[in-house]
Amino acid sequence: MSIASLSRFSALLAAASCISLGYATPVDTSVSAATSSLCCQSLSASLSAKLSYPSSAAYADSLSSYWTQQGQLITPACILTPTSARDVSVAVSILARGSCQFAVRSGGHTSVTGASNIQDGVTIDLRSLDATTLSSDKSLVSVGAGQRLGNLYSILHEQGLSIPGARAAGIGASGSTLGGGLGFINPSQGFAADSVVEFEIVTADGKIRRANKKENSDLWRALKGGGNNFGVVTQIVFQTFPVKDVWGGNAAYLPATGVNGVAKAFADFTADPNYDPNASLLVTYYFTQGFTQIANLYVYAAPTENPAAFGVFYPLEGQLGNQTSITTVPALSAASEAQSPHGLQQITFAVTFVNSAEILLDLWTIFEASIAGVQSLERISWALTFEPVVQSIIDRTKATGGNVLGLEVLPPQGLTLGFLSASFAKAEDYPAVSAAADKLLASVISATKKRGAYHPYIDLNHAKASQQPFKGYGSANYEFLKSTAKKYDPGRVFQTLVPGGFKL
Template identity: 35%
Template sequence: MMGQSWMAATLGGLLLQAVPGLAQKATGECCSELSTQLQDKVFFPSTPGYNTSMEGFWTLQATFDTPTCIVVPSCTADVSTAVKTLVAGQCKFSVKGGGHTPFAGAASISDGVQIDMTSMNSVTVNEDRTVAQIGAGARWLKVYQELQPQKLMVAGGRDSDVGVGGLILGGGYSWFTTKRGFVADGVVNIELVKADGEVINVNAESYPDLFVGLKGGGNNFGIATRFDLKAFPFETMWGGKKVYPNTTTDAQIRAFVNFNENAHTDPHANLINYFNYDSASKEHIVFNVIDYNIPVEDPPIYDEIKAIPDVAIDTMRIGPVSDFTEELSSASQRNRNIFLTITFDNDFDMYKKAVEISNSHLKPFLEVPGLIWSLLFQPIPAVISEASKANGGNILGIDRNSKNQILYLLYLTWTDPADDEALHAAAYDTLDEIKKESIKSGTANPYIYLNYAGEFQDVLSGYGVENVLKMKELSAKYDPDGVFQKLVPGGWKIADVI
């Protein structure tokens, strides 16, 4: 995998050539021009605004990048001005929303310009209360805090610290996914700044091909400045966490697989299964995140989980969405991080093998200070595709699935940079072994969830040949000079897919 990833990165580097007909300026010149045009919205190193932006990244690796300057737009016109200036000067740039991608260079940049969207975080509701207009720089906690007093909700993120823009452009899971599809499927309009600075509204009637491509297509087509999401009446739900010793592993896996098989019978039900090791406590624990998106306690779909003994902690209660997203907030885990992900069939033996493989690669690191080694498993029931199709479809390729799937995330956090190389290698080795096992067992699935993916994973190829071709066509149509392939190096690029 690493060899293939290196090849993709090399090909991507060859694509970073100047747009034809435009002379490349030094990044400092672009920053000077931006400072003249946008004045106090441009920040240089060692200034408070610059430092605030860099501290806004979740993973510490990104905070050590060194953009030449940072633009903090307050409106769409500012974004358009920045894009025009950067393209005219052929200066590289990045786009930062919530800054939650767990590796440097995705939304951060060195020797380039960082566009920080976090000031564009407004949340408004239309007159008939059916659409919430959300700035691309908002985080989900703010969204819910604005909507809850109005007794409204959108299908959004489950971690309060995650940004709106990145989650939607990667597809996005919510507490409403089984019923409503991915978070991106709930979008009815996207305000987008194209590579030439033009501002367009992208929806099912206007640019319908691009609308589908943006729902999971990452940062390949422009800068999204606002998302309009379907809003619906909502007040409270039932949910929380149950924590167990890892002696319950087999029962947990069996209950999860059965839940996934029956998810189509109850579209309100959600489940995430975690296996967690913390080097500080030396404890291996299992916990279930259970969230039922209406205020009904102990619905029957959770009966098998309810029967698992030895519950050490139980936080189940009825409350607002913001309460449950705060419970899952990753803000306290801001450290050195890596995510890696894979998808396979809903199969007990494959699930158990993934746990065993992961634990075997953990063993050499049990004493590493500050290490938290987590496995996350969540259902992808086939019924999600029906909800996505009902909302016009997306570019993710999930609709290829006729079987229920399991989404696996390997999530490591640690403190010492000296452990970076060894832990990255162990993580990728873990994933490679799980992938080989899934192929061997006939349970493999090509889908790679962008928002959980590692830097060197081939995310877009996992969407399928048909969707890759669609994305290439969209890039050629809406960004013919390849600005978002050549000047925006962060993220997963459709031009890199061979």
């Protein structure tokens, strides 16, 4: 492979292995200066040592560590860094009583403005809630909501364990889990939310509650996909599973010679009635720097070189390079983070359809046409990624008490999740990229409906601000989420005072 091709291939890995996370609604999150000053003063009476203000080093550190440029450019009146659930309890009580608008941040790895930061309001930065404790038999791990997944994976790897969390190392433990959460080993373990045994959460009344299968069980289920509508999650207890070394990495293909083979192989792989649940796959259509490629990210949850599960892909023509090897979940997670630079503008969307090679080929044509709308922009990365949803994931959901995602029944050939991940350098280009993303999304939906394959599920962690993911969960789950939010938050604190995130 030439040096130029290697450079392109390395950039391509960012799209294939680090799909951005984020959910937020396009709301005016600004707060009057007088109100915000009073809110910060109210917090200072009890939590002064944990508050930071503009011009302080702690404040600057918090802002600079957001993944996206848009997250870094939002300036709250003050930032609270709690070190315990009690701190969060005190803060929520004060903020709710004062009708103060606030945001809640876990890892800050969101893609849309306002999800985890708030202009002139109060941002609660949970990153210091990062304690990680294994149970005596190592079957459970208690994780602070602000713990980064890269750190968590490393801690667990030393014990020969893992959880099915999201991919990039910088993602916070709670954010992606509250949206469902898919990662490197989900076919065998389900969504990240499916491995949650218990949530610790501060509700709008300031109470610290535990939500599990026996205690507040409705809240436990609602949090498994319901986002930030119910309170501030401060700790999560996950069920662990044994895994040490894995096999994985990326293979890149030239579209002209590879797209037909990749589309058919993806469809056959996903529809295999003997699907190997150790096998996880992403396929990405990718454009950057005037160059278009297709990337496959393979992960196999055992140290098996070239496992038979991916056999349909090995003979494909048009391969540019292959970087698969025996590796680890922490290494894959670190690579995802390193290949997706901080400080860029980010836009995502999500769509779901019945698995089909014909649709993947339709979408290649649509994706290729969409490039014209963004190709001239500085540092543009334009990626449309596909991920299988197979029966083993749904079996895991059912075995662990269910979630609210509405994916209880799959067609025999399985479903495909589609995600756009667009990154670019300048804030002034946001309208143009957003319009191009909207056009691409409409074209994808139209193409899948034309073939009778559209599915209403929208992955919360990749949804665009204009989408309505909760309605895609089905009417029964949507009504359940609304009634549960009303029960635990009758004053609608997390619907009105926390404007970021999708609301019920």
